[in-house]
Amino acid sequence: MDYCDIMLDPIEFIQNASSITKKAMNRLKLKTNPFSEKPIRGNTKFFVGRTTELMEIADILGAAQYGSVANAAIVGTKGIGKSSLLNVIYYAAKRQNHWTVELEASQITPRQFLIQLMYGIIKDNLFTMEGTLSTEYVEHSQKIIEIYRRLDAHPDKTPVHYPRERIERDLDYLLNIVKGDNRLCIILIDEADQFAKKKCLELLQFFHSFLYEDGILTFFAGSPTLMENLTKVSPAMRDRLPKIINMPPLSKEESYDLILRRLKDAQISKAKNYEPFTEGAVDVIVEECDGIPRKIIMTCSEAISIGLKKGLTEIDENIVKMAMKKLGISIGHQILNHLTPAQSKIVRALASFNGRSTVTELAKSLNYSPGTIGTHLSDIYEMGYIYKERSGNNVYYILSKELSDVLIEEDFNRDKNNK
Numbered sequence: 001m002d003y004c005d006i007m008l009d010p011i012e013f014i015q016n017a018s019s020i021t022k023k024a025m026n027r028l029k030l031k032t033n034p035f036s037e038k039p040i041r042g043n044t045k046f047f048v049g050r051t052t053e054l055m056e057i058a059d060i061l062g063a064a065q066y067g068s069v070a071n072a073a074i075v076g077t078k079g080i081g082k083s084s085l086l087n088v089i090y091y092a093a094k095r096q097n098h099w100t101v102e103l104e105a106s107q108i109t110p111r112q113f114l115i116q117l118m119y120g121i122i123k124d125n126l127f128t129m130e131g132t133l134s135t136e137y138v139e140h141s142q143k144i145i146e147i148y149r150r151l152d153a154h155p156d157k158t159p160v161h162y163p164r165e166r167i168e169r170d171l172d173y174l175l176n177i178v179k180g181d182n183r184l185c186i187i188l189i190d191e192a193d194q195f196a197k198k199k200c201l202e203l204l205q206f207f208h209s210f211l212y213e214d215g216i217l218t219f220f221a222g223s224p225t226l227m228e229n230l231t232k233v234s235p236a237m238r239d240r241l242p243k244i245i246n247m248p249p250l251s252k253e254e255s256y257d258l259i260l261r262r263l264k265d266a267q268i269s270k271a272k273n274y275e276p277f278t279e280g281a282v283d284v285i286v287e288e289c290d291g292i293p294r295k296i297i298m299t300c301s302e303a304i305s306i307g308l309k310k311g312l313t314e315i316d317e318n319i320v321k322m323a324m325k326k327l328g329i330s331i332g333h334q335i336l337n338h339l340t341p342a343q344s345k346i347v348r349a350l351a352s353f354n355g356r357s358t359v360t361e362l363a364k365s366l367n368y369s370p371g372t373i374g375t376h377l378s379d380i381y382e383m384g385y386i387y388k389e390r391s392g393n394n395v396y397y398i399l400s401k402e403l404s405d406v407l408i409e410e411d412f413n414r415d416k417n418n419k
């Protein structure tokens with residue numbers, strides 16, 4: 001229906017259209033669509049599993065309080081829950097009265113790092129919710145306010161009259177005088193792969209000494225190849241990040257739990273179990289999404305959207321499969337965007353072998369050495385975008401469904417266009 005056809009006021013049109021959605025929601029026995037792609041924040045009631053990782057983090061925090069600081073890298077594939085885990089650390093650390101700052105490496109330039117860090121420390125830890133300096137720090141108030149003013153006036157570029165040495169001195173003052181010895185300064189850096197670049201070398205070198213200072217504990221979150229990427233630019237990073245917390249996929253049980261918890265939060269009171277999803281539908285989601293929380297959430301969310309549009313009362317396997325088909329393509333594209341040019345070339349070559357091939361065949365077709373191909377393949381394998389299968393003396397690499405959906409169809413389209 002077009003709103004011009006019915007000559008409705010556009011605001012009324014939106015109102016009407018959204019009330020239809022409400023009816024459709026009701027039919028699905030839901031108050032809202034609970035499957036949001038945002039990382040988990042303060043609201044941790046949706047957080048499932050991760051006991052091993054949480055235990056490791058608790059150990060690291062515990063040891064750091066008693067002087068034995070071991071910085072950690074949290075690594076895992078896209079959508080596995082790295083940002084969510086960092087957020088949990090953020091709130092846990094805050095509750096233990098530590099200073100905590102969360103920075104997203106993709107949003108700060110190396111030059112701005114110290115500025116953002118110091119700004120975050122002051123704003124998120126030294127100020128109250130109302131934006132006034134916490135009484136705990138009154139004895140240092142004059143200097144803190146002075147630093148804050150300098151930073152606040154220039155949030156996104158280095159203030160002119162604030163040279164690097166001065167910045168470092170002020171940071172040192174905050175960390176060593178204001179903070180006190182009884183708490184840690186915990187720095188959480190998300191999307192840390194962004195720092196694994198040549199132009200960030202200076203920043204990484206700064207980390208070498210900074211990460212060894214007393215009372216500072218840093219968590220880097222990034223892709224499974226984060227450590228490799230960082231050490232490629234600056235080999236010394238390996239020693240500075242001695243702990244690696246690897247995030248595997250969720251177990252089947254945890255995957256069911258993730259779906260159930262979100263549904264329970266959104267169901268109307270008379271809904272039962274996994275409604276509006278049928279049991280078969282949930283089984284398919286858990287089976288196909290490989291324990292990747294984002295995949296599970298996107299699939300559920302898309303299936304609910306389809307259910308709403310079709311005015312259904314339940315979501316069965318077929319609707320889930322429709323949702324997956326629609327998403328499969330976009331997840332595949334996301335993966336492609338995430339790959340390096342060399343990796344992307346290799347998965348495309350794999351697609352040209354119909355999605356199944358050996359190192360030797362790929363090396364020959366791309367004119368690379370088998371060693372190079374092997375290294376790339378094992379990186380791609382680690383990220384979970386291809387599978388391995390042994391057959392006799394050969395090891396076959398097989399494209400994941402998401403990639404073959406995109407790449408093999410792409411080939412097909414290209415053939416069509418050439419004709």
Ligand SMILES: Nc1ncnc2c1ncn2[C@@H]1O[C@H](COP(=O)(O)OP(=O)(O)OP(=O)(O)O)[C@@H](O)[C@H]1O
Pocket residue numbers: 036037038039040046047048049050076077078079080081082083084085258293294297
């Ligand atoms: N342990 C968990 N329990 C419940 N939901 C989770 C869990 N981990 C992640 N999620 C959900 O999965 C989605 C992806 O999580 P998140 O954004 O934290 O992943 P990520 O690894 O940071 O992804 P990216 O690689 O894109 O940065 C979010 O919707 C988040 O709420």
Ligand SMILES: [Mg+2]
Pocket residue numbers: 039082083084190191
């Ligand atoms: Mg993230």
